[in-house]
Amino acid sequence: MFVCTTGVFGMAKSYPKNWHLNHMDGRNCGRKRFSEVLPTAACKTRDSAFIAPICNISSNGAFIKTTRKFSVGQEVAMTITFPSTGESHMVTGEIARITSQGVGVSFKVFFKD
Numbered sequence: 001m002f003v004c005t006t007g008v009f010g011m012a013k014s015y016p017k018n019w020h021l022n023h024m025d026g027r028n029c030g031r032k033r034f035s036e037v038l039p040t041a042a043c044k045t046r047d048s049a050f051i052a053p054i055c056n057i058s059s060n061g062a063f064i065k066t067t068r069k070f071s072v073g074q075e076v077a078m079t080i081t082f083p084s085t086g087e088s089h090m091v092t093g094e095i096a097r098i099t100s101q102g103v104g105v106s107f108k109v110f111f112k113d
Contacts, residue, residue, distance in 0.1 A: 041105075042079045045070075054080065055102065061093065065102040070095045076105055 038053040041064050052066045062080070074095045081088045090111040097104040 037083045039080055039082045042081070044077045045074060052102070059107075061096060061104060061106045063102055063104050067102075070098055070103050072096065072098060078105070 038055065039057065040051055041054050041062065042051050043049065043064070048068070050066070050068065052064045052068075055063045055065050057063075057080070062078075072095055075092065076095065077090070077092050079088050079090050091107050092109045092111075093105040093107045095103050096106040
């Protein structure tokens with residue numbers, strides 16, 4: 001089951017009802033960390049297309065494990081698939097941070113099925 005909230009630019013976005021939402025680390029939205037089968041992000045940028053695992057996700061963004069090179073602010077379109085439910089969600093976003101383990105993507109627009 002999914003819960004809808006008002007997202008970026010007033011658009012509705014949804015997330016699984018059982019997501020752990022807390023504010024212990026000072027973030028606006030709690031995040032879900034995955035310890036079993038990781039969701040995947042089929043990503044497309046202006047320059048490339050690839051599939052990468054998602055290490056954690058919140059209603060505002062996701063951290064994607066990758067060694068590809070990006071720039072902060074670079075736009076990315078993604079289809080996120082949750083293996084446990086088989087559900088997919090299309091989103092657009094931009095690279096918000098870069099680490100040696102991957103990139104943080106800030107969601108901008110969620111597309112309804």
